[in-house]
Amino acid sequence: MTTAGRRVLIGRIVGLYGVQGWLKIESWAEPRMRIFDYQPWLLGAAPGAELEITGAKGRLQGKGMVAQLPGIDDREKAAALIGTDIHVAREQLPPPAKDEYYWVDLEGLEVVTTQDVQLGRVSHLFATGANDVVVVRDGARERLIPFIQGSYVRSVDLSAGRMVVDWDPEF
Incomplete structure (x- = not known):
C-alpha cells in the first residue's frame, strides 16, 4: 500500500x-x-x-x-x-522504526486469522491506555482486536495490504 x-x-x-x-x-x-x-x-x-x-x-x-x-x-x-x-x-513524517506503524498505514489492511479466515478490513484504531485496539469491519460486523504484536497481531505486511491475527473468527 x-x-x-x-x-x-x-x-x-x-x-x-x-x-x-x-x-x-x-x-x-x-x-x-x-x-x-x-x-x-x-x-x-x-x-x-x-x-x-x-x-x-x-x-x-x-x-x-x-x-x-x-x-x-x-x-x-x-x-x-x-x-x-x-x-x-x-x-512529511519520518519512517517508523522496525515493527512500528503509523495508524494511517494500517487503515484499510485486509485482516485474516492464522488459519487464513478473512475477518474484514482495518477501519481504524484507538488507544485504551493499556494497549491500542484495531477495529476490524466486515459489513455490519465489527471486531475489536488488541494490537499486541506477537500475541494477537502475528504479522503486518504493508506492501501486501494484509495483517495476520491470532483471533477466534467467532469472537
Whole structure:
C-alpha cells in the first residue's frame, strides 16, 4: 500500500489564547512541539476542503500549547477555527522504526486469522491506555482486536495490504 496522498491527524485546535489570534492546540506528535516541524498543516476534515497553512509557530503555555497561524491576527478569526483538525501529509513524517506503524498505514489492511479466515478490513484504531485496539469491519460486523504484536497481531505486511491475527473468527 502506498502512503502517497494520505493525511495524518496530528492535532486539533481547541481554544483561544489572548486577543491577537493565538490558538490553544492539542498535539499528538512525539514530542508535542514536533507538530511545528511538519508543515504545511491542512486544517479541516475533508481532503480538498481544507485550508493549507505554512509558517505556524508556537510554544508551550502552562500545561498546553499555543500557536500563531499566518493570517489569523484577531480573536474573531481564531474563534472560527476552534474544533478544526490539524492534518499533515503522511510523506512529511519520518519512517517508523522496525515493527512500528503509523495508524494511517494500517487503515484499510485486509485482516485474516492464522488459519487464513478473512475477518474484514482495518477501519481504524484507538488507544485504551493499556494497549491500542484495531477495529476490524466486515459489513455490519465489527471486531475489536488488541494490537499486541506477537500475541494477537502475528504479522503486518504493508506492501501486501494484509495483517495476520491470532483471533477466534467467532469472537
